[in-house]
Amino acid sequence: MKTKGKGFGHPAVFGILCGLVVVFLTPIFFILLNSFKGKLYISDNPFSWPSGEMFVGLENYTEGIRKTGFFSAFGWSAFITVASVLVIILFTSMTAWYITRVKTKLTSALYYMFVFSMVVPFQMIMFTMSKLADMLHLNNPVGMVLLYLGFGAGLSVFMFCGFVKSIPLEIEEAAMIDGCSPLQTFFQVVMPILKPTAITVAILNAMWIWNDYLLPYLVIGVSTPYKTIPVAVQYLMGSYGAKDYGSLMALLVLAIIPIIVFYLFCQKYIIEGVVAGAVKG
Amino acid sequence: MGKSMKRYFAIFVLPTLIAFLIAFVIPFVMGIYLSFCDFTTVTNSEFVGLSNYIKAFTSKEFLNALWFTVKFAVVAIFTINVCGFLLALMLTQKIKGTNLFRTVFFMPNLIGGIVLGYIWQSMINGVLAEMGVTMLMDPKYGYWGLIILMNWQLIGYIMIIYIAGLQNVSTDVLEAAKIDGASRLQTLCKVTIPMVMPSITICLFLTIANSxxxxxxxxxxxxxGPSNKTTMLALDIYNTFYERVGFEGVGQAKAVIFFIIVAGIAMTQLVLTRKKEVEN
Structure with a gap:
């Protein structure tokens, strides 16, 4: 069958794929469309174009931002995500290098504990962890960074260890013989080699932390000014009596925009990182 | 080099270790211990033996949640893997705009669960409103809603892993099959699928764990809703902890059971499917 019209591939397959693109994008268009409608019209005419009296301009956006303090939530989400990812990359790569290179009973026990922590679901420790975090006064954005380092350490250490094992020992030995201390060896020789794994680890952790709801909700809560975006969205829907679907639509659009922008810029790294993470994890 | 490095334990390992102790090890050990205790805060616990586990296993909500989760997982795992694999097959052919398709299909995976949930809640309620019902009227709407949502979120992710697997299948083998007169379906079942078995292992593992x-x-x-009929295991544990006073111990026992189920599935899955892998 040679029906390759103008090199688009098999026309039937191409057609199916185009149809699926429409299906996949429908929910996004749906919330975008409804975010410009008055709140009463969202439940009555959910699928019509926001025209005439239905169109309310940016009213939903201003309402949604005001009710949830969206920009502050965005700021805290960004702070917690960026700080946690940087801290995780720095400390877990150091730990992974040390426990791979120094073979003692303690380091191999640590390795197995990190691997073990990967199969433990968050619900197992959520109650005790949030109580402990309260007692240690970690119920603030800086404390969150420490908690993310601890709970994210398993996967990150495991992935770095896998890569460190493949680095030939001779490179590090040469650096040590030339007079580098372990710290210099790590930062000047090992760290640059670890860069591809560091990008993968950064992406996996960033996706998880940015979207995480339960940990910030339990540790920081909703009655503080430190709400993150998922907590703010749930706060809007979870606690108010009359549900304001107008604000919700606008807030959902606002919550998606940063993710899509980030995705379009770092698409290649994100897809590669996710594949590498899945294959190793 | 090991000896000169040993002194650097405090710099290299201690920061991670302290955070790991606070965020994981201590809460985990306390969690195991407290599952055998009666408590409302972690400091006033009283040892009660297995009574929390007995309450958990006789709790109707917990058993319903377990059954609902299993029903959900079976269908979701099947649909996500089949759709993801078919998409990967289509996208590894010579088709224009492969990158664009991949980008769009993968995109929902980056959106967080809370935001995803509300996007679909409004979509599904919009569709159901045309029929004059809402999602909370019948648990079957919530069930299929969750299945659709999960497919939308994970198909692209699973597809990407299958694409990586399919790209590793050498064209020599496929050509050899063609020369030997194998039909397309035979090639798929007898050559391609055994060759991508490692990817299938990973994807099954990922979808089960995620479900x-x-x-x-x-x-x-x-x-x-309605009336906890679409509550899954994780949400039931959360409700036991935070919606009912005095049931913290039962909640912790449920959490331990949940942990054993999740860890057990991960192990079985790996052991079972590793046997079928073909080295290439």
Missing amino acids: FKMFDQNLALTGG
Whole structure:
């Protein structure tokens, strides 16, 4: 069958794929469309174009931002995500290098504990962890960074260890013989080699932390000014009596925009990182 | 080099270790211990033996949640893997715009569970409103809603892993099959699928783990309604802890059971499917 019209591939397959693109994008268009409608019209005419009296301009956006303090939530989400990812990359790569290179009973026990922590679901420790975090006064954005380092350490250490094992020992030995201390060896020789794994680890952790709801909700809560975006969205829907679907639509659009922008810029790294993470994890 | 490095333990390992102790090891050990205790805060616990576990296993909500989760997981794992694999097959052919398709299909995976849940809640309620019902009227709407949501979120992710697997299948083998007169379907079943078995292992593992651990989407889409009929395991544990005073011990026992299920599935899955892998 040679029906390759103008090199688009098999026309039937191409057609199916185009149809699926429409299906996949429908929910996004749906919330975008409804975010410009008055709140009463969202439940009555959910699928019509926001025209005439239905169109309310940016009213939903201003309402949604005001009710949830969206920009502050965005700021805290960004702070917690960026700080946690940087801290995780720095400390877990150091730990992974040390426990791979120094073979003692303690380091191999640590390795197995990190691997073990990967199969433990968050619900197992959520109650005790949030109580402990309260007692240690970690119920603030800086404390969150420490908690993310601890709970994210398993996967990150495991992935770095896998890569460190493949680095030939001779490179590090040469650096040590030339007079580098372990710290210099790590930062000047090992760290640059670890860069591809560091990008993968950064992406996996960033996706998880940015979207995480339960940990910030339990540790920081909703009655503080430190709400993150998922907590703010749930706060809007979870606690108010009359549900304001107008604000919700606008807030959902606002919550998606940063993710899509980030995705379009770092698409290649994100897809590669996710594949590498899945294959190793 | 080991000896000169040993002194550097405090710099290299201690920061991670302290955070790991606070965020994981201590809460985990306390969690195991407290599952045998009666308590409301972690400091006033009283040892009660297995009574929390007995209460957990006789709790109707917990058994319902377990059954609902299993029903959900079976269908979700099947649909996500089949759709993901078919998409990967289509996208590894010579088709224009492969990158664009991949980008769009993968995109929902980056959106968080809470936001996803509310997007679909409004979509599904919009469709159901045409029929004059809402999602909270019948648990079957919530069930299929969760299935659709999960497919939308994970198909692209699973597809990407299958694409990586399919690209590793050498064209020599496929050509050899063609020369030997194998039909397309025969090539797919007898050559391609055995060759991508490692990817299938990973994808099954990922979808099962994700289905069992699902929380955010469940909370946002239905909140467990109507009357906890669409509550999954993770949400039921959360409700036991935070919605009912005096049931913290039972909640912790449920959490331990949940942990054993999740860890057990991960192990079995790996052991079972590793046997079928073909080295290439």
